[in-house]
Amino acid sequence: MRLYLLSMNNKPSRALEIRLSQLTRLMQRISSLYNKQVGPKLKSTFGHQHCYLCHQYCASIVCQFCLDRLAEIGFGQHPSSTLDLLRNPATLKNLDTPNYDHLYAIDNYVWPLDKLILDMKFGHQSVAARALACLFMHFVYSSLRRQANTEIANSSQDACKQPLIPQLLVPVPLSNKRYWKRQCNQAQLLSEWLSKGTLIPNEAIVQRFKHTQAQSELDKQQRIENVSNAFKCDSIISVQHLGLIDDVITTGVTINAVCSAIKKRNPNVKITVWTMAITLLK
Numbered sequence: 001m002r003l004y005l006l007s008m009n010n011k012p013s014r015a016l017e018i019r020l021s022q023l024t025r026l027m028q029r030i031s032s033l034y035n036k037q038v039g040p041k042l043k044s045t046f047g048h049q050h051c052y053l054c055h056q057y058c059a060s061i062v063c064q065f066c067l068d069r070l071a072e073i074g075f076g077q078h079p080s081s082t083l084d085l086l087r088n089p090a091t092l093k094n095l096d097t098p099n100y101d102h103l104y105a106i107d108n109y110v111w112p113l114d115k116l117i118l119d120m121k122f123g124h125q126s127v128a129a130r131a132l133a134c135l136f137m138h139f140v141y142s143s144l145r146r147q148a149n150t151e152i153a154n155s156s157q158d159a160c161k162q163p164l165i166p167q168l169l170v171p172v173p174l175s176n177k178r179y180w181k182r183q184c185n186q187a188q189l190l191s192e193w194l195s196k197g198t199l200i201p202n203e204a205i206v207q208r209f210k211h212t213q214a215q216s217e218l219d220k221q222q223r224i225e226n227v228s229n230a231f232k233c234d235s236i237i238s239v240q241h242l243g244l245i246d247d248v249i250t251t252g253v254t255i256n257a258v259c260s261a262i263k264k265r266n267p268n269v270k271i272t273v274w275t276m277a278i279t280l281l282k
């Protein structure tokens with residue numbers, strides 16, 4: 001535009017140059033805002049045209065090529081015969097004694113889970129939560145669904161009394177202070193996307209009424225004291241089996257505190273934890 005004005009008039013005014021420079025800065029700010037916040041939100045709302053991992057054109061959030069390559073390098077593959085990590089002694093050894101019935105995770109805190117979780121948590125990206133939910137559906141939920149269908153086909157009594165698939169998804173809550181700092185609750189985003197994928201309803205029935213120090217800064221004993229009595233649940237739920245949603249589990253201390261709050265009001269409910277990644281303290 002500046003060159004055009006120069007060609008029209010060899011002496012553009014200083015005021016015009018300042019206006020053009022202001023306009024350029026404004027356009028840069030709008031572009032930056034769109035790329036960081038508006039763009040991902042629009043994409044996650046109205047559909048995504050590129051794979052989040054390889055950026056190639058794709059109708060889904062993670063393309064089949066990436067899903068196949070991840071499987072080839074062993075991502076999302078569990079060494080034990082069961083997907084339930086509570087049946088794996090190596091996992092159980094490093095967890096605080098579980099106050100829940102089952103634990104499923106896509107994998108350890110490795111690529112691409114680490115990148116996606118950081119994007120979701122600190123980039124406010126719902127689209128990263130959608131990619132994580134897609135990986136969970138592909139590597140965990142599809143196997144659970146197959147197992148549940150087999151049990152139903154065999155008319156197993158357990159399948160009727162204790163359904164394998166949760167009937168309600170509940171996100172682990174953030175404190176109000178941390179919510180306003182991050183402007184999103186990553187577990188809530190995951191719960192919403194998983195609900196869309198599985199058609200299981202989701203509802204935030206637990207509140208965190210005490211602001212706590214970040215668990216990552218503490219050792220195991222300090223973590224237990226930190227989240228003691230931090231959660232409350234006033235709802236009495238009508239379902240038998242509830243799925244608790246979180247992004248990463250390290251010791252399971254926070255999850256245990258949430259489960260205690262739920263079980264105070266709902267002592268007979270079965271709780272399954274769905275987390276995207278697990279990183280255990282040694």
Ligand SMILES: [Zn+2]
Binds near residue numbers: 054063
């Ligand atoms: Zn891809």
